[in-house]
Amino acid sequence: MHTILLTGVNGQVGHELRRSLQGLGTIHAPGSAELNLADPTALRDAVRALKPTLIVNPAAYTAVDKAESEPNVAFAINATAPGVLAEEAQRLGIPLIHYSTDYVYSGEGTTPWQESDATAPPNIYGASKLAGEEAIRASGCNHLILRTSWVYGARGKNFLLTMLKFGRERDSMNIVADQIGAPTWCRTIADLSSHIIARQPDWQGVSGTYHLVNSGTTSWYGFAEAIFRLAAARGDKVPSTLNDIATEDYPTPAKRPQNSRLNQEKLHDTFGLIPPSWEEALAMCFEDQR
Known part of the structure; x- marks a missing residue:
């Protein structure tokens, strides 16, 4: 049985991990007041x-646009903190599971990104997350870096909840249709993470970077259509x-990637996991809110 340090318990993924990790050990999930990542x-x-005996780190600075004006805070939480956790994991001889993002890639082209592809973050948030990945690898600890995308859930701040709020308030909405990725339910991330942990008697040979998103892709416009169909x-x-609308018609402080497609063959080949489609996961998320 593990003694698990779980960060970011008040965030979307952290909240779900606290539930999904049940039975795998004693979970210690301090809030931000008890564990200052900065x-x-x-x-x-x-x-x-x-x-x-295991560190699981979903905590992150995720205010993508705000990061452009306060990079020091973003790097403190997304880069320095994971590096510290990784150094301590190496010192203790324990594994670290850390969550990253498709924003480490340039976001160009149309081909799904593979874990081995060159990174080129388009904004400060992506750069800070990439720096965190690099610090973890440099520590030498056994680790899983799980890159995900377009995370949503029934709590916190995310596209799903924003659409539901605006949907109640507005008769017409403009949604970007030329950015493509995989909407990913935070519970899918948490549940698949727990499957991975449960299957590892030791961590030899699996340390590395993996993509973990719901299967399939769509645009933000397609995601919004599906949300409103289920809401109606x-x-x-x-x-x-x-x-x-096009990306250029919705300017933001931070540049957004147009190609957020992530190839998941490595996840399946290594752990035998196939995430549900983004449509199926979204439907389950709605069912869970009834």
Whole structure:
């Protein structure tokens, strides 16, 4: 049985991991008031006091546009903190599971990204997440870096909840249609993570970077259409008009990738896992809210 240090428990993925990791060990899930990720010394001391046998780190600075104006905060949480956790994992001889993003890639082209493809983050957020990955690899600890995309769930701040809110308030909406990726339910991430952990008697030979998203792809426009179709079916007010627009028609402080497709062959070949389609996961998320 593991002694598990779980960070970011108040976030979307962290909240789901607290549920999904049940039965795999004793879970220690301190909130931000107890575990300050922006304070390397306090973070190191906390790990040494707990002496975990597994660290799971979904905590992240995810305000993509805000990161452009406060890069120091983004790098403290997304780069320095994972590096500290990795160094402590190496010192303890334990594995670290860390979550990253498709934003480490340039976002160009149409081919699904493979884990071995060159990275070229288009914004500060992506650069900070890539720096975190590099710090983990440099530590030498056994690790899984799980890159995901377009994460949503029934809590927190995400595209699903934003669409449902705006859908109640507006009759017409403009949605970007030329960015392509895989909407990924935070519970899919958590459940597949727990499957991976449960299958590892030791961590030899699996350390590395993997893509973990719901299967299939769509645009933000296609995602919004699916959300409103399910919302309307349960009686929610939805917009009468959805307009598809180009990225250039919706300027943001941080540049967004147009190609967020992630190849998942490595995940399947190594762990035998096939995530459900994004449509199936979205339907389950709606069912869970009833």
